[in-house]
Amino acid sequence: MLTTCLKRIKSTxxxxxxxxxLLPGMVLAEYALNxxxxxxxxxxxxxxxxxxxLKIVIVIFIAVFAVMFYSIFAHRKSRGHKAxxxxxxxxxxxxxxxxxxxxxxxxxxxxxxxxxxMDNTSGSEMTxxxxxxxxxxxxxxxxxxxxxxxxxSTPRAQIENKEKKGENYLLEVDNHLVLPVGKKIRFVLxxxxxxxxxxxxxxxxxxxxxxxxxxxxxxxxxxPGIYRGQCAExxxxxxxxxxxxxxxxxxxxxxxxxxxxxxxxVSAAADSNKVWxxxxxxxxGKKVYEKSCQACHGAxxxxxxxxxPAITGSKIATGPVKDHLDMVMNGKAGTAMQAFKGxxxxxxxxxxxxxxxxxxxxxxxxxxxxxxxxxxx
Amino acid sequence: MSEAAHHRPTGLSRxxxxxxxxxxxxxxxxxxxxxxxxxxxxxxxxxxELFEPGLQLVDPNFFNQMTTVHALVMVFGFIMPAFVGxxxxxxxxxxxxxxxxxxxxxxxxxxxxxxxxxxxIISLFVPGGxxxxxxxxxxxxxxxxxxxxxxxxxxxxxxxxxxxxxxINIIATILNMRAPGMNLMKMPLFVWTWLITAFLLLASIxxxxxxxxxxxxxxxxxxxxxxxxGGGDPVLFQHIFxxxxxxxxxxxxxxxxxxxxxxxxxxxxxxxxxxxxMVFATAAIAFLSFIVWAHHMYTxxxxxxxxxxxxxxxxxxxxxxxVKVFNWVATMWQGSMTFETPMLFAIAxxxxxxxxxxxxxMLALTPVDFQYHDTYFVVAHxxxxxxxxxxxxxxxxxxxxxxxxxxxxxxEGIGKLHxxxxxxxxxxxxxxxxxxxxxxxxxxIPDYALQFAEFNMWSTYGAFLAVFSQLIFFYLVWKTVKxxxxxxxxxxxxxxxxxxxxxxxxxxxxxxxxPKVS
Numbered sequence: 002m003l004t005t006c007l008k009r010i011k012s013t014x015x016x017x018x019x020x021x022x023l024l025p026g027m028v029l030a031e032y033a034l035n036x037x038x039x040x041x042x043x044x045x046x047x048x049x050x051x052x053x054x055l056k057i058v059i060v061i062f063i064a065v066f067a068v069m070f071y072s073i074f075a076h077r078k079s080r081g082h083k084a085x086x087x088x089x090x091x092x093x094x095x096x097x098x099x100x101x102x103x104x105x106x107x108x109x110x111x112x113x114x115x116x117x118x119m120d121n122t123s124g125s126e127m128t129x130x131x132x133x134x135x136x137x138x139x140x141x142x143x144x145x146x147x148x149x150x151x152x153x154s155t156p157r158a159q160i161e162n163k164e165k166k167g168e169n170y171l172l173e174v175d176n177h178l179v180l181p182v183g184k185k186i187r188f189v190l191x192x193x194x195x196x197x198x199x200x201x202x203x204x205x206x207x208x209x210x211x212x213x214x215x216x217x218x219x220x221x222x223x224x225p226g227i228y229r230g231q232c233a234e235x236x237x238x239x240x241x242x243x244x245x246x247x248x249x250x251x252x253x254x255x256x257x258x259x260x261x262x263x264x265x266x267v268s269a270a271a272d273s274n275k276v277w278x279x280x281x282x283x284x285x286g287k288k289v290y291e292k293s294c295q296a297c298h299g300a301x302x303x304x305x306x307x308x309x310p311a312i313t314g315s316k317i318a319t320g321p322v323k324d325h326l327d328m329v330m331n332g333k334a335g336t337a338m339q340a341f342k343g344x345x346x347x348x349x350x351x352x353x354x355x356x357x358x359x360x361x362x363x364x365x366x367x368x369x370x371x372x373x374x375x376x377x378x
Numbered sequence: 379m380s381e382a383a384h385h386r387p388t389g390l391s392r393x394x395x396x397x398x399x400x401x402x403x404x405x406x407x408x409x410x411x412x413x414x415x416x417x418x419x420x421x422x423x424x425x426x427e428l429f430e431p432g433l434q435l436v437d438p439n440f441f442n443q444m445t446t447v448h449a450l451v452m453v454f455g456f457i458m459p460a461f462v463g464x465x466x467x468x469x470x471x472x473x474x475x476x477x478x479x480x481x482x483x484x485x486x487x488x489x490x491x492x493x494x495x496x497x498x499i500i501s502l503f504v505p506g507g508x509x510x511x512x513x514x515x516x517x518x519x520x521x522x523x524x525x526x527x528x529x530x531x532x533x534x535x536x537x538x539x540x541x542x543x544x545x546i547n548i549i550a551t552i553l554n555m556r557a558p559g560m561n562l563m564k565m566p567l568f569v570w571t572w573l574i575t576a577f578l579l580l581a582s583i584x585x586x587x588x589x590x591x592x593x594x595x596x597x598x599x600x601x602x603x604x605x606x607x608g609g610g611d612p613v614l615f616q617h618i619f620x621x622x623x624x625x626x627x628x629x630x631x632x633x634x635x636x637x638x639x640x641x642x643x644x645x646x647x648x649x650x651x652x653x654x655x656m657v658f659a660t661a662a663i664a665f666l667s668f669i670v671w672a673h674h675m676y677t678x679x680x681x682x683x684x685x686x687x688x689x690x691x692x693x694x695x696x697x698x699x700x701v702k703v704f705n706w707v708a709t710m711w712q713g714s715m716t717f718e719t720p721m722l723f724a725i726a727x728x729x730x731x732x733x734x735x736x737x738x739x740m741l742a743l744t745p746v747d748f749q750y751h752d753t754y755f756v757v758a759h760x761x762x763x764x765x766x767x768x769x770x771x772x773x774x775x776x777x778x779x780x781x782x783x784x785x786x787x788x789x790e791g792i793g794k795l796h797x798x799x800x801x802x803x804x805x806x807x808x809x810x811x812x813x814x815x816x817x818x819x820x821x822x823i824p825d826y827a828l829q830f831a832e833f834n835m836w837s838t839y840g841a842f843l844a845v846f847s848q849l850i851f852f853y854l855v856w857k858t859v860k861x862x863x864x865x866x867x868x869x870x871x872x873x874x875x876x877x878x879x880x881x882x883x884x885x886x887x888x889x890x891x892x893p894k895v896s
Contacts, residue, residue: 033817033829036749051746058736066729069707073725078647078714085712088649093708094701101700105693108743113686115745120682160825162432170431171827195519196612198677198752202818207748209677211613212518213606216679233677233752233820235512237519238439241823307505307524308439334607337522 037202040228040249041220044205046115054108061104119206122219125187129178133190133197133210133232135337136239136296139344140178143189147262150344151176152292153242157300160242171241172229175292177248181255182222190216194339195237201230201247209234222249237337238308239296273347273371279355282368286356289349294357297337302361309337313362322367325354326377342378347371394489397481398886399466402488404783406463407776409491411852413455416499418845420448425807425841428834433825441824442510443502443526449513450530453630454537455495457768461633462487462544464775465572467783469548471877471884472566474557474893479550487543494536501529512822514623515590517604517615521597528597531590538583545576545583552576557876559895563657566875567650570657571636574664578625578632581668586622589615613678620671628667630764631731632660634771635702638724640875641778642706645721646713647872652705659698659705666695676747685744692742696735703732718870719793723774726801730766734759737812752822755815761808773800773851780855781869785883786862788854796850803844810836 039045076082130141137152151174158164160171167173180186190199192210200207204220222228230245250258277285291300294312298304302312312318317325329350332340341350351369358365387395396402423444427435436444466484470477478484502508506524509515520527552573556565565573593615595601602608604615643650650656672680672688680688706728715721737759741747750756781787810833815821819830826834865882876895880888 032813032832034813035816037818047745047749050743051740051749054740054743054746058739062732062736065703065707065732069710069725069728072707072710072713073715073717076646076711076713076715078716082712082714084647084714086648087651087712088709089652089654094652094655097704098697098701101697105696108739109690109693112689112743112745116685116689117682119745119748120685160433162434166431166828168828171825195522196516200752200820202749205749207677207751208679211606211678213610213612214679230818231820231823235442235516235519235822237510237522238437238442240442241438241820241825305437305439308507335521 039205040203040224040226041205041222043115043119043220044203046118047205050111050115053111057104057108119218122187122217124185125219126184127181128187128189129180131188131190131199131210133192133194133199133236133243134339134344135194135237136232136243138178138197138199138232138243138245139193140176142259145259145262147259147266149176149262151178151246153244155242169229172231172244172246174244174246177227177246179248179250179255179258180222181252182225182249184252185219185221187217187219190218194337196234197232197236197243198234199230199245200233201228201245203228204230204247207233222247225249225251225254242296269346269348273375276370276372277348277351277368279359279368282352282355283359284352285349286352286354287360289345289353290356290360293341293345294353302357302363312357318357318361318363319365322354322358322365322369322373325358326350326369326374329354329357330374330377347374347378350374395485397477397485399470399478399481399484400783400884400886402478402484403463403465403467405488406459406466406491409488409495410456410460410463413451413459413495414848417448417451417456418848420444420451421841422845424448425838427824428826429838430835431826431828431831436824438824439507439510442512442822443508445822446509446512447498447502450498450509450533451495452764453513453626454534455491455498457630457764457772458537458541459491460772461572461575461630461768462541462548464568464633464637464772464779465544465548468779468877469551469569469572470555471880471888472569472875473552473555473560474876474889474895475551475555476887476889476892478547479555480547483543484547487540487547490536490540490543494533494540497529497536498533501526501533504529514616514619515593516619517593517596517612520593521604528594531594534590535587538587541579541583545579548572548576549580557889557892557895563654564895566636567639567653567656568633568636571632571639571660574660575629575632578629578664578667582622582625582629585618586626589618589622592618613675616675616678617672620674621668623674624671625664625667627760627763628663631767631771632663634727634731634768634774635660637771637775637778638706638727641720641724641774642709642728644778644870644872644874645718645724646710646715648709648713650705651708651711652701655701656705659701662698663695666691666698670695673742673744673747676744677751689742689744693739696739696742699735703728703735716871718777719788719790719797720774720778722794722797723770723777726797727767727770727774730762730770730804734762734764734766737762750815752820753815754811754819754821757821758808758811758815761804761811765804765808770800773797776855778870779877780858781865782877782880782882782884784859784862785865785881786858787865787869788858788862792850792854792857796847796854799847799850800844803840803842803847806840807837807844808840810834810840 036048039048128143132139137150139150141148154173154175155171159166190210192212197210206218208216208218226249228247232243297309298312304311317328330342332338348371351371351374355369504525508526509530511520592603596603602610604610604612670692673692741750814830814833868878
């Protein structure tokens with residue numbers, strides 16, 4: 002009895018609400034107005050809940066202000082309306098306390114149901130650990146022994162308006178988070194430095210990545226495709242520049258991707274065993290610098306006075322190699338300077354330190370080999 | 379009369395040493411207006427950078443300083459002092475008291491503000507720049523900042539002391555200095571809302587002071603309250619911050635509710651509907667504001683019981699808030715309304731605040747909040763509440779009481795021009811932000827993906843319109859202070875209350891002998 006009644010109210014409200022929302026929708030077809038298309042069962046449920054609540058509040062809003070604007074129109078002095086003198090009515094006041102309460106309960110029930118579903122991470126088939134860094138994400142596939150970093154791949158020139166902006170401006174990364182479709186995937190989140198938040202709108206999951214905490218959430222993606230998101234918690238200077246790209250693929254493609262990653266790991270290990278020329282180190286070092294260091298220390302190594310130290314002419318980059326390697330590998334506690342030993346390979350570390358000592362206006366003259374880095378690990 | 383003249387020094391020392399509630403009220407209001415200008419200019423820096431995708435004007439670090447300092451200036455420098463200014467001016471006159479209960483303390487509460495604000499503005503120019511961690515100052519990010527963050531912490535302390543002293547003064551005044559016959563349930567609603575607000579301040583500001591002190595010792599004295607590596611807890615800060623932060627929202631908006639509850643009956647020529655339910659609703663909102671703080675933190679990973687408790691408690695706030703809105707509408711119903719500028723602003727406040735209210739209800743629902751949280755939807759929501767509620771409420775108050783303060787009527791034509799331009803400006807700024815937020819634009823970013831471009835452009839146009847319209851307001855107030863048609867004692871045909879029984883402009887000392895309230 003009650004449920005049919007509620008259903009009827011719900012469908013009436015939906016009918017009214019849909020009509021209201023179609024109006025602006027038709028005029029502004031090219032504008033992004035509402036949630037992105039949901040890509041999971043949970044995301045669809047969240048979308049429906051959002052639509053329902055939106056319609057309810059629009060209907061209430063219009064009802065209340067229809068009364069107010071009618072009164073403004075009809076009960077004005079210029080139309081000769083004389084003021085009544087009533088100023089209380091217990092019946093009316095009780096009614097407009099109880100009715101909102103009932104509406105609230107009717108919103109709370111579906112919200113609670115959806116929330117409980119979102120919270121249930123049991124029965125997951127694989128786990129990915131997500132670690133937030135200033136300003137990139139690390140993904141670790143706990144079941145496959147794969148780990149990599151994912152950073153913004155939009156060229157600097159586009160951000161600085163020197164080049165035309167691409168279609169996925171600020172929403173593109175070098176390494177996608179590749180996930181199989183149709184599998185319940187559990188994410189565990191934490192952060193290395195400050196608080197970040199991992200959010201992909203189409204999957205309707207968002208959770209803070211907090212240093213010292215392990216948070217959990219899950220998803221099960223329906224269809225292969227690319228799903229883009231961004232960091233949602235202010236995490237410093239480049240908070241707006243650490244997007245998320247999820248690439249959902251079939252199980253078969255996922256398996257292929259996994260074996261490809263294993264091959265890559267083998268060739269990276271080979272790199273750290275060979276002896277590099279200075280030119281090769283400088284070339285690779287520049288690449289690594291642009292990806293991992295430039296955000297703070299600047300393209301020319303000048304840093305930002307007071308906030309981020311310069312590399313050009315710095316004591317570290319012109320002093321003993323050991324101190325320089327120590328700074329880059331272990332970072333500096335309490336600052337934005339991270340420990341890069343877990344993020345970069347021996348070869349990349351050797352290259353970037355060589356680059357910092359011999360590029361950016363510095364002329365230390367020495368070169369560092371991957372084997373030296375390896376020895377310090 | 380001769381004694382009154384004796385107590386009235388002139389020139390600079392009048393303002394420096396004054397203990398007169400009207401002088402202090404005026405200084406609060408002027409200070410608040412100056413801060414509003416500074417905060418508004420910062421918002422224009424933000425909006426100009428967001429005019430189109432790409433980085434054009436400022437670097438991301440400075441952008442973050444702008445969003446942070448804009449919020450701190452607007453909340454602590456503009457809106458709170460502006461309402462304290464109104465309280466100073468109006469509460470003694472509304473309850474028939476000769477002055478505030480603690481006049482010297484009153485002087486000190488005010489004079490703490492200018493050095494505090496100066497410290498905050500200076501922070502932008504020290505090495506490393508101003509605070510850039512957002513006004514919420516979440517660690518560990520706020521641990522990273524340069525000395526600008528320490529300036530901010532000291533600013534917060536000084537402003538906090540000022541607020542606490544101000545609240546003590548307001549409570550003491552209201553509880554002890556009412557005219558004979560004015561019992562609590564006969565007080566004007568503005569006085570009621572301020573009484574409750576003052577208790578909110580007393581209960582929440584010291585908690586915030588504690589939080590930023592822990593931040594300070596974490597930064598410089600080796601403590602690790604918020605550092606997970608040392609056994610601390612970064613989320614602890616958020617709990618403490620929002621235990622202050624949520625009541626703070628009501629600190630900003632309850633006095634505006636009080637103003638609206640004075641103005642609507644005046645221009646509807648009909649008593650306020652449901653006076654006692656208004657008082658109880660205000661008290662209920664104040665109580666609930668202390669048990670809903672973690673709805674700002676649904677994504678930190680709270681246990682399910684916590685998420686559910688905070689969701690239900692937050693939803694409950696809609697009930698007393700709804701009662702208030704319904705009461706205002708019922709006050710207008712069957713009235714005999716005229717629409718002078720204060721009435722226009724009052725109606726607009728009800729309208730735009732309610733818009734922020736209903737999006738607040740949407741945000742209360744945890745599963746959908748995961749999508750809204752930290753997006754422009756939230757930015758739109760709280761600007762509708764704070765600009766649409768508090769700031770429009772302030773304009774309502776200024777237009778309503780300006781003739782009483784200055785003895786002159788302002789120009790209705792200019793007032794209405796200011797009203798309409800402000801309304802178009804703020805709605806053009808903040809309404810499109812609902813859409814960008816729903817479509818996925820995170821807040822606090824200096825640059826954004828291409829699909830958000832159109833609405834951001836609208837927002838920027840709106841912001842410039844809204845801010846530059848305030849030049850009209852400045853001109854209007856200036857002109858009214860300088861001269862104009864003489865205002866009557868009652869000023870408005872339907873106005874009732876003690877403040878309308880004294881001459882316009884209100885003499886330097888009012889109610890030296892208490893009036894009788896029947």
